Amino acid sequence: MSRTKKSTRVQRKLTESQATEESPVGTWKLVSCIFEDVQTKERTLPYGEHPKGYVILTPEGRLMAVITAAGRKPPRTVEDRDVAFRSAVAYSGRYRVDGNQFVTTVDIAWNEAWVGTDQVRFFRREGHRLCIESAPAPHTDTGRMIRGIPRLGARKEVGVSLCVPRRSRVLLPQSMLMTENCFHRR
Secondary structure, three states, X not given: OHHHHHHHHHHHHHHHHHOOOOOOOEEEEEEEEEEEXXXXXXXXXXXXXXXXXXXXXXXXXXXXXXXXXXXXXXXXOHHHHHHHHHOEEEEEEEEEEEOOEEEEXXXXXXXXXXXXXXXXXXXXXXXXXXEEEEXXXXXXXXXXXXXXXXXXXXXXXXXXXXXXXXXXXXXXXXXXXXXXXXXXXX
C-alpha cells in the first residue's frame, strides 16, 4: 500500500516538473507556419498568411495538433476534397522530451502514412511563444527536403478539465484545484 502511494507521488512530481517555463507543455494557438526548402532556403506559407490551428502537449505525454489553411471552404467536389486534405494537418500521439526536442510517436493522423512514425520537432521558447522546427523531410508534393517552422502564440492553461456531480468522490492530483464542482489546472 505504501508502495502505491510512493509511486503516485513520484509520478505526480514528474508530471508537475514537465510544465516549467521552458517546457513545451500547454495549449498553444498557431500564429504562423513556414516551410523552408533545406537546399535553397526559400520560404513559403503553405497554409496562407493567417493559418488556424492548435498544438496541445499534455503533462501526461500526449500531443494533439491540428493546422488548417485560412479561408477553407466546405468541399463540394472530389477536387475540393483533395484541396481540403492538402490544406490541413492533424495528428496525435505519445511524445517524449529530450533536451530541446520532442519526439511524437503518432498513433492517429489525417494521413495514414504518418501512423506509427516518429515525428521529431525541435523547440525553443521566445517569451510567450513556442517556436518549433521539424527535422528535414521530403515535401509530399515536390519531394524536395523541407523544414516546417510553425510559431505558436501564448501558452494557455488548460481550463475546465472535468466536472462531476456534487456527491461524487474523486481523487485529485495536487496540481488540480476544485471550484464550483469543476477542476482547473493550477
